Amino acid sequence: xxxxxxxGDMPRSSVLALVLGLILVCLxxxxxxxxxVRTVDTxxxxxxxxxxxxxxxxxxxxxxxVSFAHTxxxxxxxxxxxxxxxHMGRGFDAILVGAAAGALLAAVLAFVIGLFSLRVRAxxxxxxTLAVASxxxxxxxxxxxxxxGEDGLTFKTPRAxxxxxxxxxxxxxxxxxxxxxSYYVVFIGSLVLFxxxxxxxxxxFGRVLQAIRENDFRAEAIGYRVVYxxxxxxxxxxxxxxxxxxxxxxWLRYVGPDTTLxxxxxxxxxxxxxxxxxxxxxxxxxxxTLLVLAQNYLQNLMGxxxxxxxxxxxxxxxxxADRWLLWLGVLFILSVYxxxxxxxxxxRRG
Amino acid sequence: MTSPILATEGLTVxxxxxxxxxxxxxxxxTGELTAIVGPNGAGxxxxxxxxxxxxxxxxxxxxLRGRDISGQSVSQRTRAGIGRAxxxxxLFPNLSVFENVRLVVQSKAGQGMxxxxxxxxxxxLTEAAEAILTRVRLIGNRDQTVSELSHGNQRKLxxxxxxxxxxxxxMFDEPTAGMSVDEAPVVLDLIAELxxxxxxxxxxxEHKMDVIRTLADRIIVLHNGALAADGDPATVMxxxxxxxxxxxxxxxxx
Ligand SMILES: Nc1ncnc2c1ncn2[C@@H]1O[C@H](COP(=O)(O)OP(=O)(O)OP(=O)(O)O)[C@@H](O)[C@H]1O
Ligand SMILES: [Mg+2]
Numbered sequence: 001x002x003x004x005x006x007x008g009d010m011p012r013s014s015v016l017a018l019v020l021g022l023i024l025v026c027l028x029x030x031x032x033x034x035x036x037v038r039t040v041d042t043x044x045x046x047x048x049x050x051x052x053x054x055x056x057x058x059x060x061x062x063x064x065x066v067s068f069a070h071t072x073x074x075x076x077x078x079x080x081x082x083x084x085x086x087h088m089g090r091g092f093d094a095i096l097v098g099a100a101a102g103a104l105l106a107a108v109l110a111f112v113i114g115l116f117s118l119r120v121r122a123x124x125x126x127x128x129t130l131a132v133a134s135x136x137x138x139x140x141x142x143x144x145x146x147x148x149g150e151d152g153l154t155f156k157t158p159r160a161x162x163x164x165x166x167x168x169x170x171x172x173x174x175x176x177x178x179x180x181x182s183y184y185v186v187f188i189g190s191l192v193l194f195x196x197x198x199x200x201x202x203x204x205f206g207r208v209l210q211a212i213r214e215n216d217f218r219a220e221a222i223g224y225r226v227v228y229x230x231x232x233x234x235x236x237x238x239x240x241x242x243x244x245x246x247x248x249x250x251w252l253r254y255v256g257p258d259t260t261l262x263x264x265x266x267x268x269x270x271x272x273x274x275x276x277x278x279x280x281x282x283x284x285x286x287x288x289t290l291l292v293l294a295q296n297y298l299q300n301l302m303g304x305x306x307x308x309x310x311x312x313x314x315x316x317x318x319x320x321a322d323r324w325l326l327w328l329g330v331l332f333i334l335s336v337y338x339x340x341x342x343x344x345x346x347x348r349r350g
Numbered sequence: 351m352t353s354p355i356l357a358t359e360g361l362t363v364x365x366x367x368x369x370x371x372x373x374x375x376x377x378x379x380t381g382e383l384t385a386i387v388g389p390n391g392a393g394x395x396x397x398x399x400x401x402x403x404x405x406x407x408x409x410x411x412x413x414l415r416g417r418d419i420s421g422q423s424v425s426q427r428t429r430a431g432i433g434r435a436x437x438x439x440x441l442f443p444n445l446s447v448f449e450n451v452r453l454v455v456q457s458k459a460g461q462g463m464x465x466x467x468x469x470x471x472x473x474x475l476t477e478a479a480e481a482i483l484t485r486v487r488l489i490g491n492r493d494q495t496v497s498e499l500s501h502g503n504q505r506k507l508x509x510x511x512x513x514x515x516x517x518x519x520x521m522f523d524e525p526t527a528g529m530s531v532d533e534a535p536v537v538l539d540l541i542a543e544l545x546x547x548x549x550x551x552x553x554x555x556e557h558k559m560d561v562i563r564t565l566a567d568r569i570i571v572l573h574n575g576a577l578a579a580d581g582d583p584a585t586v587m588x589x590x591x592x593x594x595x596x597x598x599x600x601x602x603x604x
Pocket of ligand 1: 365370388389390394395396437
């Protein structure tokens with residue numbers, strides 16, 4: 001049963017299985033285990049980033065294709081839902097239309113970019129995605145009439161997903177309101193998308209992608225049309241990234257360039273996939289969880305640590321909460337140095 | 351005689367000013383094993399590259415079953431029936447031995463674009479891949495990662511991938527190069543077996559005289575990219591041009 005759900009791709013390490021199980025339980029019960037606006041918000045962000053990073057892993061870790069346009073696809077999905085909810089009213093139909101349109105547009109755009117550049121060389125694709133993503137980011141900030149420009153768009157989601165909607169009293173001290181439902185839309189949506197991707201990477205198609213990453217020359221010589229597979233992977237990955245963006249928009253009830261389109265997020269995605277372990281899918285779970293937690297709590301942790309060593313020379317300055325980015329960088333370098341195959345690769349080796 | 355399955359007409363490629371393959375016209379028939387010989391740099395591998403499509407020809411055509419395939423990509427030609435094992439081992443280094451062969455079997459079954467089923471649940475692909483591994487005596491290394499394999503076993507796997515593909519035209523480029531004396535016979539026996547089937551066309555680039563003597567139905571000689579001799583083994587080996595220029599030096603009995 002579990003094997004079927006995971007498409008036969010078992011964690012293959014008891015520690016990894018334990019960690020993954022723990023993350024799953026924490027995310028599934030986040031509103032009950034960690035009540036609080038900020039913590040549930042963190043949990044939702046982890047869910048969305050797991051899907052986003054996993055879709056990037058499909059491209060980079062399985063297909064060996066480097067793309068810098070992943071946040072663009074993420075943004076297309078988010079803006080799709082935002083625009084649909086703004087113009088069609090706050091219904092579930094608007095969410096469906098927006099998400100479907102976003103995913104479709106992302107896939108079409110990926111198809112065009114892929115067909116033009118993947119024929120040539122994989123590195124050319126990376127450069128094109130960088131150019132297109134920058135152009136789209138500029139476009140979004142310029143078309144402020146439609147997109148809200150730098151300010152972004154604030155919109156209303158269906159009433160049933162808002163805090164004002166109550167469907168019961170309390171359960172274990174947690175208010176049964178629309179915000180709770182909204183979290184579970186994000187959680188279940190993310191879980192389903194993740195399991196679907198796990199399915200894809202373990203399908204015959206996923207195996208071909210791995211073969212292409214390993215040796216595209218030989219993949220072609222045993223009969224696989226490499227360009228087709230690369231383009232298909234790009235489209236699929238773009239569509240899933242867009243759906244992750246849609247989930248994020250539903251949760252935030254806001255979209256803006258900073259939350260979906262920025263290069264900073266693109267760098268986050270890269271860090272998450274590398275730290276977690278490329279080409280494993282489970283690496284996305286570990287990487288996204290670790291990094292989102294670090295981003296949210298490292299600052300606090302350092303504030304505490306800084307006050308503990310008050311009076312000692314130099315240390316308080318180093319541990320100043322404003323230096324958290326520096327420490328994140330240090331953590332990243334250490335993790336890549338000690339776990340070149342990512343956390344998952346390290347755990348699987350035992 | 352029946353019409354040839356594979357033919358090259360005036361096949362030529364130039365690298366800058368250097369003509370690596372020079373107007374080679376040659377036809378190959380089903381059931382025939384042709385040995386291709388010539389000194390280092392004669393253009394044997396390049397001739398293969400032109401036939402299987404890794405390099406576009408500067409001039410001339412490649413015909414498969416009478417159809418011009420010069421414009422086709424490598425994968426198209428592979429699916430049309432031209433298979434290739436490489437002189438320099440060319441595998442999927444971080445995948446298992448089994449997965450390497452399974453990928454070929456899967457390609458042949460046309461399952462590559464299947465996104466939904468589980469690859470590991472395709473029992474027919476698994477069985478076919480294991481059968482190939484048994485044939486090339488690599489079943490004991492089934493789950494080993496290719497990069498950990500000995501050189502000899504990597505060469506065997508190189509051949510295994512071609513056998514798994516089972517094309518109409520087999521092209522072997524020095525399949526036993528660098529193999530030990532006890533490893534080489536496994537590969538040579540497989541080639542002999544293929545030849546006995548009499549329904550495949552085999553092109554074999556080989557330096558070892560005794561191998562050619564036992565296997566070849568015909569020998570063609572390339573020299574500076576051009577076809578220097580073509581005929582049955584006894585005649586070609588006895589010909590002056592071959593005796594003097596190449597055989598004496600190149601094909602010294604090993
Ligand atoms: N891509 C290329 N670009 C430039 N020159 C090339 C290229 N490929 C082959 N050559 C040249 O073409 C000539 C023929 O090379 P080829 O590899 O076909 O020889 P070969 O007969 O297979 O030799 P060997 O017995 O050493 O394998 C050589 O002089 C080689 O340097
Ligand atoms: Mg050669």
